[in-house]
Amino acid sequence: MDLSFITVNAQNSIRIDANGTIIYVDPFQIDGENHDADFIFITHDHYDHYSLESINKILQRETAFIVPIAMDKNVRKNTPVGINHPVEPGKFYEVNGISFETVAMYNKLKPFHLKKAGWCGYIIEVAGTRIYIAGDIDNIDEAKTVKCDVAMIPIGGFYTMNYKEGADLINTMKPKAAIPTHYGTAVGSPSDGENFAKLVDKDIQVEIKLSF
Numbered sequence: 390m391d392l393s394f395i396t397v398n399a400q401n402s403i404r405i406d407a408n409g410t411i412i413y414v415d416p417f418q419i420d421g422e423n424h425d426a427d428f429i430f431i432t433h434d435h436y437d438h439y440s441l442e443s444i445n446k447i448l449q450r451e452t453a454f455i456v457p458i459a460m461d462k463n464v465r466k467n468t469p470v471g472i473n474h475p476v477e478p479g480k481f482y483e484v485n486g487i488s489f490e491t492v493a494m495y496n497k498l499k500p501f502h503l504k505k506a507g508w509c510g511y512i513i514e515v516a517g518t519r520i521y522i523a524g525d526i527d528n529i530d531e532a533k534t535v536k537c538d539v540a541m542i543p544i545g546g547f548y549t550m551n552y553k554e555g556a557d558l559i560n561t562m563k564p565k566a567a568i569p570t571h572y573g574t575a576v577g578s579p580s581d582g583e584n585f586a587k588l589v590d591k592d593i594q595v596e597i598k599l600s601f
Contacts, residue, residue, distance in 0.1 A: 390566050390594055392539065395520070397598035400437045401570045403522060403541065407515040410487070414511065414522045419443035428487060429471070430455040432494055432524030433508035434463070437575060441467055453485050457509050478509050478531075489513045493531045494524040501525070501548045512537055521564070525549045525571065528558045540564040544585050545577025552581040556588035566594040573601050 394406045402417035412428040415438040426447040431439050431454070439460070445468075452471040456464050461475040474484050478493040490512040495504035502508060502525050510523040512535060521537040527550055532542070540562055543549035549571055550558065559567045567589060573579040579601040586595040 392596045397570055416443040416447055419446045422446045424449050426452045428453045430511050434460050457507050459507050477507055494526055497527045528554050533561050538565045541568045541570050543571030544569045544581050545572035547576045552585035556585050560590050568596050568598050573599055
């Protein structure tokens with residue numbers, strides 16, 4: 390499966406080139422000022438997922454912001470242009486020709502990401518390919534039931550799953566391909582990606598997109 394249209398910059402900072410429509414998720418540590426974002430999806434408000442510095446480097450006047458309802462007011466206040474589309478978990482949406490679903494994003498036992506916050510992972514459909522960007526989660530029931538072609542999940546541990554838990558989730562979900570995120574910088578080791586790949590079932594393609 391060709392996944393060259395997806396890049397991972399750092400943490401959960403993802404860029405998807407959907408046949409010329411540019412989608413960012415949780416832009417962070419963005420170099421250069423491209424101002425090319427047609428869509429910006431934000432999973433939650435932690436500094437490494439909601440970075441105004443990076444957002445301002447990619448923002449255009451008509452950029453569509455997809456944000457959890459709890460973040461709507463803050464995003465409107467802090468971004469000079471762009472159009473907000475507040476969302477909540479467990480829903481289906483279509484915005485400017487892009488179809489997507491929201492999935493609850495939270496930890497089961499850790500206090501860092503609470504379910505009541507209403508934060509969201511996303512299943513974005515691009516040219517018939519369903520891409521799940523989980524955000525910061527543990528091995529939660531909502532993720533286990535996601536049907537997708539590509540799953541992008543965190544594996545760094547502490548704030549999220551570690552690579553062993555992440556591999557277990559992927560082997561349960563059974564997507565066509567998996568891309569690990571959120572490791573090797575603030576949390577986890579640069580080797581987590583390779584260790585994750587060794588534990589994933591051999592019929593599931595694993596792409597390592599983060600570089601160190």
